[in-house]
Amino acid sequence: MSREIPRARVGPLAATDRRADPLDVDALLDDPQTRIIVCCGSGGVGKTTTSAALALRAAERGRSVCVLTIDPARRLAQSMGIEALDNTPRPVPDVHGDGSLDAMMLDMKRTFDEVVESQASPEKAKQILENPFYIALSSSFAGTQEYMAMEKLGQLHRDAVAEGTWDLIVVDTPPSRSALDFLDAPERLSSFLDGRFIRLLLAPARGPARLMSAGMGMITNALTKILGASVLKDMQTFVAAFDTLFGGFRARAQKTFELLQTDGTAFLVVAAPEPDALREAAYFVERLSGDDMPLAGLVVNRAASAPDSTLSAEEAMAAAARLRRSGDSDLTAGLLRLHADRVRMVEREARLRARFAAAHPAVPTAVVPALATDVHDLDGLRRIGDLLAGSPDDRAASDAPRRRAR
Amino acid sequence: MSATSTSDWPEVDLHVVTGKGGTGKTTVAAALALALASTGKNVLICEVEGRQGISQLFDVPELPYEERRIAAGLAGDGGRAGNVFALHIDAESALLEYLAMYYKLGRAGRALDRFGVIDFATTIAPGVRDVLLTGKVYEAARRGRRKGSSSRQGVVYDAIVLDAPPTGRIAQFLNVNSELAGVAKVGPIKTQADTVMTLFRSPRTAVHLVTVLEEMPVQETADGIVELHKDRLPVGGVVVNLMRPRDLDSEDLAAARAGRLERDRIGKELEGAGLDVDDDLLDGLLAEAHDHAERRALEDAQRRLVADLGVPTYELPRLPGGVDLGGLYELAALLKAEGMA
Known part of the structure; x- marks a missing residue:
């Protein structure tokens, strides 16, 4: 099957005039200056798979890589040998070449506990870990996962620097409603820890004087009414025990945030060719530039594959209608309708992407076609790595991957 | 007109729609609302995740914390179409409203905001956020039962559709009770959670799961059903979305x-x-x-x-041109024909 693919076409969605530069994934992975890659995007766009595929590709191109995944699908986790959730990076077996790949799955509660244990005296740590309010906060607070992903990234980075274990860390981000949550959660937590509310809670716990203003009395009364007295008491105990740790927490969050602003960090925004996902991607791109964070590019997953012939959807549908009238060629009419369907999908995705490119022309983009199956093994990840690095479609992936020039 | 008798869910007036990210959960919720709003019925669709997906689907301005009519329902067989209303629920507004309604806090209420308590309660305090969000849905649903109540209380709805958080979080979200248990064991917020739970566990509620025919979403749907059963939450149907042409x-x-x-x-x-x-x-x-x-x-x-x-399943095609308002009515008609509404 030798079909001429026009040279200018770099992917199924690029069939429009306004298109972004292709993202040179291999150049990014090979650059020794690249120390951290953060994959972000809204839920359901394939962030985890993309992170794992990038990490494997980097390792097989010679880097020493650690990948932090958040909530991998069972089979993806199995393929990397990280079913055990022990919050520590483990070597992935059967990686080709001289590089290495360690993988881990984030255990958010364990990470939180470890920070408490490392920061507080054993006695105090015990007191905090047993507090009902802490237990709820560390296992179900909506932003804890984001915050702990940041914390873990900071830890891995410190280890990498101190021991020279890894020269590249790839981070997946939690499946938030919004991609922005990853950046916002630490700020939200630290502004809470800094806030007047904490000081208010601390006031009664801090000694017999009970220097409470009338306003504060009103507040605690109101809270007691709504939440019940025991909640307030648990909170006060927690805050009092946690008091000395706040500074440390905030300083660490701040440091990780600054780390994300350095040149060694590359953000990849992952999206699907759907209005919602691309809108989230656009928010994120704008936010990154607002926060001086280095954006490497956009990855559009699950794209429809471009059709192989130039027959338009309208022509195909008209021909199908003629066949249907003649009555005896269901199969051929069906093929034409399928073709029309695919052309329409590709056109729609091209429109959506062109819109994104028009608003964000400087964002290099990689387009990865929808795969029929989930990833079951390292070979599956390798194939995605090939596609990320620039093979124009699914079928060509089995041929030698064709490199894109920038 | 036998519209209601042909539905698979005649008892249900709170339809909770969940699904893995990317499966089209909001689209299905919107189509279901249109389908339920045929034959003169009033339907409310609630959004709780702050993403304004509904206003974008219906092509209307961003939704406020206030019920708005956004569309006419799917026209029934010769009957008069009903109306679809929408409500965007955010935890902060819900908390302020809740405080004003039950506690008459006055100055203290405003002080709460100044001290960052509102922010605390809606973003940090575990579980409180979900109680507030579900509490507001409950309030609209309760109104639905007391037919003939004064118009001052707002429109009386024949059905409510909740565009809920994704499958991975749905049982936790609806099970506000146990989520709070670690924090509030007694007190009004706990009482509120108990009341809401009673509705969620009743035959008036059905939790529908949206999936696409791929491994991971189907697996998550199966896991979600197990979890819902475990929490004694009523499982509705599975909507298979984005089906390839046949x-x-x-x-x-x-x-x-x-x-x-x-x-x-x-x-x-x-x-x-x-x-x-x-x-x-x-x-x-x-x-x-x-x-x-x-x-x-x-x-x-x-x-x-x-x-x-x-569980009953319903199938919706992938519309090659994407879902616009016309496409939503098309999907609504399919859901109705398949008996979901």
Whole structure:
């Protein structure tokens, strides 16, 4: 099957005039200056798979890589040998070449506990870990996962620097409603820890004087009414025990945030060719530039594959209608309708992407076609790595991957 | 008009719609709301995740924390179409409203905001956020039962559709009770959670799960159903969304997969239909057929798994041009025809 693919076409969605530069994934992975890659995007766009595929590709191109995944699908986790959730990076077996790949799955509660244990005296740590309010906060607070992903990234980075274990860390981000949550959660937590509310809670716990203003009395009364007295008491105990740790927490969050602003960090925004996902991607791109964070590019997953012939959807549908009238060629009419369907999908995705490119022309983009199956093994990840690095479609992936020039 | 009697869910007036990210949960919730709003019924669709997906689907301005009429329902068989209203629920507004309604806090209420308590309660305090969000839904649902109540209290709804958080979080979200248990064991917020739970566990509620025919979403749907059962939450139907076209029959699909389609015959028929046939076109169509057949085979395997889940299933096609308002009505009509509404 030798079909001429026009040279200018770099992917199924690029069939429009306004298109972004292709993202040179291999150049990014090979650059020794690249120390951290953060994959972000809204839920359901394939962030985890993309992170794992990038990490494997980097390792097989010679880097020493650690990948932090958040909530991998069972089979993806199995393929990397990280079913055990022990919050520590483990070597992935059967990686080709001289590089290495360690993988881990984030255990958010364990990470939180470890920070408490490392920061507080054993006695105090015990007191905090047993507090009902802490237990709820560390296992179900909506932003804890984001915050702990940041914390873990900071830890891995410190280890990498101190021991020279890894020269590249790839981070997946939690499946938030919004991609922005990853950046916002630490700020939200630290502004809470800094806030007047904490000081208010601390006031009664801090000694017999009970220097409470009338306003504060009103507040605690109101809270007691709504939440019940025991909640307030648990909170006060927690805050009092946690008091000395706040500074440390905030300083660490701040440091990780600054780390994300350095040149060694590359953000990849992952999206699907759907209005919602691309809108989230656009928010994120704008936010990154607002926060001086280095954006490497956009990855559009699950794209429809471009059709192989130039027959338009309208022509195909008209021909199908003629066949249907003649009555005896269901199969051929069906093929034409399928073709029309695919052309329409590709056109729609091209429109959506062109819109994104028009608003964000400087964002290099990689387009990865929808795969029929989930990833079951390292070979599956390798194939995605090939596609990320620039093979124009699914079928060509089995041929030698064709490199894109920038 | 026997619209209600043909529905699979005649008892249900709170339809909770969940699904894995990317499966089209909001689209299905919107289509269901339109379908339920046929034959003169009033339906409220609630959004709790702050993403304003509903206003974008219906092409209306961003929704406030206030019920708004956003569309006419799907026209019934000769009957008068009802109305779809929408409500965007955010935890902060819900908390302030709740405080004003039950506690008459006055100055203290404003002070709460100044001290960051509102922010605390809605973003940090575990579980409180979900109690507030579900509490507001409850309030609208309760109103629905007291027919003939004064208009001061707002529209009385025949049904409510909740565009809920994703499958991975749905049981936790609806099970506000246990989420709070670690924090509030007594007190008004706990009482509120108990009341809401009673509605969620009652036959008036159904939790529908949206999926696509791929491994991971189907697996998550199965896991979600198990979790809902465990929490004694009523499982509704499974909506299979974004189905590929079914233009080829199983014989042709098998032939396409095996590369046994009759190339010459197809070429002749294409010519007969007035097309300029060359190798590119023929090869292209056959390759597309092969690709399609492979994916259909995988879809069919997942479809069997969905059928084995033991709950009613509904199927919606993938609209090649994407979902616009017209497309929503199209999907609504399909849901109605399949008996979901």
